[in-house]
Amino acid sequence: MANSFLFLIGMVIGSFCNVAGIRIPQKKSIVYPGSSCSSCGRKLGWYELVPVVSWLMQLGRCRGCRGKVSILYPVMELLTGMLFMVSPLLLGWSLELLLSWSLIAMLAIITVSDLLYMVIPDRILLFFGALFILQRSLVQNESAWELLFGFLLGFGLLYAIAAASGGGMGGGDVKLMGVAGIVLGWKAVLLAFMLALFLGAVFGSAGLALKYLNRKQRIPFGPFLAAGILLSYFFYNEIAGFYFSKML
């Protein structure tokens, strides 16, 4: 019962994250005006804004102009809903859930923003960075030094790599890993980055092999970082344990 309720809440929040990811990079308000079709500009009614369901009922098209509505939106709603529901199963019912849900929401917004505009706006990172510091100090009573160290390692590591690679990674990626470090701590943020590199490499080589990508194409790295962050956040012990058991 609680699980299906969380799934619905998560999908509604996912829908809001879509709006935030579309509008914040354009410096538009996320509450006003209401949503409209990106092709014809027609205002959307409430029945066109039901997460996932509306998209399916309309077969991914606008009721007015028949313009396509990206599949990204229902996918993000579904993913956010599932992650909200799965969190208490993985973490147990504790205050830590507040952090997990905030983290999921931030990653949903930056994924949409990075996929649409290749940008991870500072405003999103600043907002969630402040929220994470507040939540971390309430939930785990961690020392300010530990939070700072997680931030510095996430930020510093990517900064060094971005500087060395000369433009392979954007400033938004660097700052994102700094903010993620506040939630994850320095060990898990390191693992998150390695997982993101791995996922990016798999996607890149599969994309090249299938001719879905070409070599000159720029791929936003934010979604891979988001996946790495979530995997490391939820499964750090399992993944790190597996990795080290193979090494020793």
Ligand SMILES: [Zn+2]
């Ligand atoms: Zn339309």
